[in-house]
Amino acid sequence: MKRRTLLATAAMGLIALSGTAEAQMGKVKACFVYVGPIGDGGWTFQHHEGLKQVEAEFGDKVETAYQESVPEGADAERVLTQMALSGCNIIFTTSFGYMDATNAVAAKFPDVKFEHATGFKRDHPNVSTYNARFYEGRAVQGTIAGRMTKSNKIGYIASFPIPEVIMGINSYYIHAKKVNPNVELSVVWAYTWFDPAKEADAAKALIDQGVDVIASHTDSTAVLAEAAKTGGKVIGFGQASDMAEYKPSPRVSSIIDNWGPYYIKRVGALLDGSYQQADAWEGIAGGEVLIGEITDAVPAEVKAEAEALRDAIAAGTYHPFTGPLKKQDGSDWLAEGQTAPDGDLLGMNFFVEGITGEIPK
Amino acid sequence: MLRLEKRPTPSRAWAWGTPFLAVLLTMIAGGALFAALGKDPVAVVRTIFWDPLFGEFAFYLRGQLLVKAGPLTLIAVGLALGFRAGIWNIGAEGQYIIGAIVGASVGLAVYPTESRLVFPLMILAGGFGGWLWAMIPAILKTRFNTNEILVSLMLVYVAETILSKAATGFLRNPEGAGFPGSRNFSSYPAARNPELIAGTGMHWGVVAAFVVVIAAYVLLQRHLLGFQIRLAGQAPRAARFAGVSPNRLVIFCLGASGALAGFAGLFEVTGPAGQISIDFNSGYGFTAIIVAFLGRLNPVGILLAALLMALTYVGGEMAATNLGLPSAAIRVFQGMLLFFLLAVDLLSNYRVRLAGFGREAR
Numbered sequence: 001m002k003r004r005t006l007l008a009t010a011a012m013g014l015i016a017l018s019g020t021a022e023a024q025m026g027k028v029k030a031c032f033v034y035v036g037p038i039g040d041g042g043w044t045f046q047h048h049e050g051l052k053q054v055e056a057e058f059g060d061k062v063e064t065a066y067q068e069s070v071p072e073g074a075d076a077e078r079v080l081t082q083m084a085l086s087g088c089n090i091i092f093t094t095s096f097g098y099m100d101a102t103n104a105v106a107a108k109f110p111d112v113k114f115e116h117a118t119g120f121k122r123d124h125p126n127v128s129t130y131n132a133r134f135y136e137g138r139a140v141q142g143t144i145a146g147r148m149t150k151s152n153k154i155g156y157i158a159s160f161p162i163p164e165v166i167m168g169i170n171s172y173y174i175h176a177k178k179v180n181p182n183v184e185l186s187v188v189w190a191y192t193w194f195d196p197a198k199e200a201d202a203a204k205a206l207i208d209q210g211v212d213v214i215a216s217h218t219d220s221t222a223v224l225a226e227a228a229k230t231g232g233k234v235i236g237f238g239q240a241s242d243m244a245e246y247k248p249s250p251r252v253s254s255i256i257d258n259w260g261p262y263y264i265k266r267v268g269a270l271l272d273g274s275y276q277q278a279d280a281w282e283g284i285a286g287g288e289v290l291i292g293e294i295t296d297a298v299p300a301e302v303k304a305e306a307e308a309l310r311d312a313i314a315a316g317t318y319h320p321f322t323g324p325l326k327k328q329d330g331s332d333w334l335a336e337g338q339t340a341p342d343g344d345l346l347g348m349n350f351f352v353e354g355i356t357g358e359i360p361k
Numbered sequence: 362m363l364r365l366e367k368r369p370t371p372s373r374a375w376a377w378g379t380p381f382l383a384v385l386l387t388m389i390a391g392g393a394l395f396a397a398l399g400k401d402p403v404a405v406v407r408t409i410f411w412d413p414l415f416g417e418f419a420f421y422l423r424g425q426l427l428v429k430a431g432p433l434t435l436i437a438v439g440l441a442l443g444f445r446a447g448i449w450n451i452g453a454e455g456q457y458i459i460g461a462i463v464g465a466s467v468g469l470a471v472y473p474t475e476s477r478l479v480f481p482l483m484i485l486a487g488g489f490g491g492w493l494w495a496m497i498p499a500i501l502k503t504r505f506n507t508n509e510i511l512v513s514l515m516l517v518y519v520a521e522t523i524l525s526k527a528a529t530g531f532l533r534n535p536e537g538a539g540f541p542g543s544r545n546f547s548s549y550p551a552a553r554n555p556e557l558i559a560g561t562g563m564h565w566g567v568v569a570a571f572v573v574v575i576a577a578y579v580l581l582q583r584h585l586l587g588f589q590i591r592l593a594g595q596a597p598r599a600a601r602f603a604g605v606s607p608n609r610l611v612i613f614c615l616g617a618s619g620a621l622a623g624f625a626g627l628f629e630v631t632g633p634a635g636q637i638s639i640d641f642n643s644g645y646g647f648t649a650i651i652v653a654f655l656g657r658l659n660p661v662g663i664l665l666a667a668l669l670m671a672l673t674y675v676g677g678e679m680a681a682t683n684l685g686l687p688s689a690a691i692r693v694f695q696g697m698l699l700f701f702l703l704a705v706d707l708l709s710n711y712r713v714r715l716a717g718f719g720r721e722a723r
Contacts, residue, residue: 037688067681069688071643074633078425079678085418086683100545100635161529162540191525191541191639360529 024273030054030263031088032066033079035095036194042219042240043193044068046257047094047117053260054267062267072097080105084112090270092263093117095193096162103127113275115266118164120346125277130262131164133283135171135345136313137255138215139320140291140306141237142175144253145183145213147302148235152182155206157199157216157223158189161359163348165217170352171320172215177354179305186211187357196222203227207234215239224251235297242292253306254292261287281342284314321345326353365711375709380655380662383702384669390701391694400684408684409676409694422675424562428633429671431567432457432625434664436649438570438577439618441658445581446593448614452498452513453622454646455520456491460623461630462527463490465543465637468552469532472544479551484565484627491623492616494520499615503608509615521642528639543637546630554632566628570664573621577660590614622646651699673698 032051036044051064065088070079076098083091084105090113093102099119106114106124114127122129145154154176158165169187176183186209188202199218203226206214214236216223221243227234227250238246238254262280269275282288291310294303312318321344323334328351334340351359388410392402413422436453443450450456464487468479498512525541527533532543546553557563581587593600593610601607625645634641652670656663677691 031682065682065685067678067688071640073638073641073643074428074629074635075643075678077633078428078675079682081421082418082679083682085421086679096540097638104547160541191529 025089025271027061027063028058028089028267028270029063029065029087030267031064031083031091033070033076033083033091033093033095033098034066034068035070035072035097036219037068038066040194040219041221041243043257044094044219046241047092047259050259050263054263057264058267058271061271070098072101076101077104080114081108084109088112090115090267096160096164113266113270122277122279128266128278128280130278130280132257132259132288133281134164134255134257134289135167135320136283137289137291138168138171139175139313140310141215141253141255142172142177143179143306143309144237144294144298144302145172145215146176146178146180147305148252148298149176149180149183149213151210151212152180153184153186153209153211154213155186155188155203155209155211155215157202157206157214157218158187159193159217160191161189161349163346166351166359167321167345167348168215168217169355170348173355174325174352175309175320185355185357187355189360190218192218194219196220199223200226203236221246232297238292244292247293248295249297251292251295252297253294256290256292258288258290284310285316327351328353328355364714365707366714367711368709371710376657379705379709380657380666380702383655383698383705386701386705387694387697390697394690394693394697395686398686398690400686405680405684405686408680409673412679413672413675420560422679424556424560425675426668426671427562427567428564429674430664430667431564431570432629432645433649433652433667433670434570435566435573435625435628436618436622436646437652437656437663437667438573438660439621440649441653441656441660441663442577442581442590443614443618444594444653445658446590446610446614447597448611449510450495450498450513450615450618451510451650452495452515452517452520452646453618453649454642454644455513455517456494456619456622457626457629457646458517458520458524458642459494459626460487460491460620461626461641462524462532462637463487463493463623464627465532465546465630466527468546468549468631469544472549472552475551477551480554480631483552483631484624487627488620488623491626492620494623495615495619496612499612502611502615509611513615517646524637524641525639528637528641532637534636541639545636546632547635552631554628556632564628564632566625566632569624569628570667574660574664581660586613622649648695651695651702655698655702670695670698 034044034047038044038048051066054062055064067079070076080101092115094117096118099116099121102114102116103121103123106127110126116129118131119129156169156172173185186206188205190198190202192198199220199222203214203223212234214223214227216239219240224236224243224246227236232249235250235252238251240257242254242256243251294306319339321340323338324336325334327333388406392406395405396402440450440453464483467486468483471479497516498509501507501512502509529541534542534544554565589605593605630637652663652666656666673695680686681688681691
């Protein structure tokens with residue numbers, strides 16, 4: 001019994017010691033947990049670019065550390081604990097699957113700030129969440145897809161059936177349909193964020209079905225590599241990162257996740273003492289979502305149309321989810337002129353009318 | 362030309378010395394690798410092998426060593442029984458997955474029943490699941506003489522497919538906003554495998570690992586079955602003459618290793634992992650093969666080997682975060698460990714002779 005209490009108090013004591021003071025800080029250690037390798041050319045690569053921008057912005061006022069390819073499960077909790085113990089002041093956990101681990105570790109380290117990407121749980125005052133309005137970029141991609149498809153079959157490689165992914169699919173479809181009423185959408189669920197072989201298989205399956213424009217919600221360049229093999233028949237988009245090496249075709253445009261400004265803002269707030277718990281969700285207007293160059297493989301009028309849409313979203317004059325919109329089952333969702341409230345989007349678990357597939361249940 | 366010649370009696374001292382030599386060689390070759398990556402090799406090796414045990418955060422990391430070593434030991438002890446008898450179960454990863462799924466299913470089926478019986482029932486179900494999955498290669502082998510290496514390995518991929526079905530389908534958390542993954546057992550007290558003493562990492566799976574090590578040691582040293590296992594491995598013909606039924610051994614060894622892998626899966630899913638998720642399995646079943654050999658197929662050796670392996674994981678993570686080492690480098694480092702062990706083993710069992718070309722032509 002004595003030994004037990006001793007161990008427990010020793011642990012608690014050290015945990016308390018490793019915490020950091022509030023208010024202004026002379027130096028911040030910012031740590032990042034990645035779900036894939038930094039060389040994935042997509043999601044993790046872009047987060048790592050954000051880390052580099054933080055370093056460039058603050059110089060020797062900031063120290064950074066990161067760990068790549070951390071599995072979403074028991075290992076994540078240990079990695080986070082190690083980071084908190086080793087003096088990280090702010091830890092960015094950059095995948096949805098770290099949600100429970102982030103909140104569990106945050107409970108033990110109240111003085112360390114945790115920032116969880118794309119999640120919704122903020123169980124403790126030191127947990128913030130951040131995300132980007134990728135569906136705005138999907139609207140631009142959908143417009144291009146609807147105009148560019150010759151077979152009228154467009155595809156979407158989805159990762160997991162979570163609101164984040166579903167709203168992207170809906171936005172892509174709505175805007176393709178708007179410019180091309182004959183368009184049909186096929187969705188393939190890959191159940192992975194990063195698995196080049198699986199992603200390539202999914203792309204092949206879509207191409208075999210006659211799909212000639214593919215958007216993807218997975219992290220690697222495998223989908224574009226597969227599209228490139230068709231000799232220009234199939235086009236796609238850079239996902240998360242610009243994926244410029246596939247320009248001008250099959251990569252005709254891209255959604256670029258630009259995390260740097262947010263990371264700089266948060267680390268800066270910690271340095272100057274203005275840090276507060278947040279639930280950030282910026283889009284094209286805030287610069288978190290960038291639309292990569294639309295290449296010459298796209299006709300000039302389509303390019304102009306897509307760019308006009310982008311600018312309207314940025315200016316706030318157009319919302320990608322504007323009524324009238326119905327759900328897949330035919331029930332009403334948004335009335336004429338009504339725009340989707342954020343709450344609807346964050347909990348989105350339905351396809352809009354016209355999409356034929358089902359969301360896995 | 363080089364030629365290998367079997368040593369008549371490999372030295373006993375070397376048999377125990379080789380694992381240590383292999384670790385030492387891994388440190389040297391790994392150090393060279395880290396140096397080539399532009400890191401201070403001494404600092405990296407110290408971070409991996411020293412810091413988790415005696416460094417600043419050892420109070421937390423020591424417990425994590427147990428968390429990692431527990432399932433490795435459980436699985437590896439089971440595998441070693443078979444390996445000793447020349448029965449090669451390569452599919453412990455699959456049995457681990459199925460054990461976790463069957464055990465978790467039992468717990469989730471009665472959710473939210475609060476009864477002391479829930480957890481013991483789940484443990485039994487977990488072991489049963491692993492046993493059942495191992496019975497497939499076992500029965501195929503005894504009935505149709507199929508190769509248990511291939512069958513058990515292929516069944517890992519089948520198990521992984523069932524796992525993703527479970528995580529996205531029949532075990533999915535109904536309150537999980539559509540995201541794959543079961544309910545988290547950490548919020549279901551009756552089915553939870555908690556840390557028994559705060560901060561030590563000790564959970565029921567670790568306790569089970571210690572018990573199994575002792576039981577397997579007694580079995581191998583003191584029990585007739587253990588003798589038969591050893592005999593079957595060393596002299597299969599002699600074993601048959603002595604009345605050892607090969608089929609019975611296959612069923613026992615595969616069954617035991619399957620059940621132990623199933624237990625490991627159950628303890629993991631209810632404890633450290635917390636839930637059935639698509640990538641719930643993290644390779645314990647395969648790493649345990651390395652651990653079994655590193656531990657000389659001896660239960661006590663396996664326990665030490667599992668702790669060493671856990672050290673490379675936990676220390677490797679530290680090195681990755683604190684020294685900016687790519688995660689692939691850590692995996693190469695772990696691979697080196699097996700490579701050197703096998704290489705040094707070869708040299709302790711065989712003599713390398715320089716042979717002339719003349720003698721080569723028969």
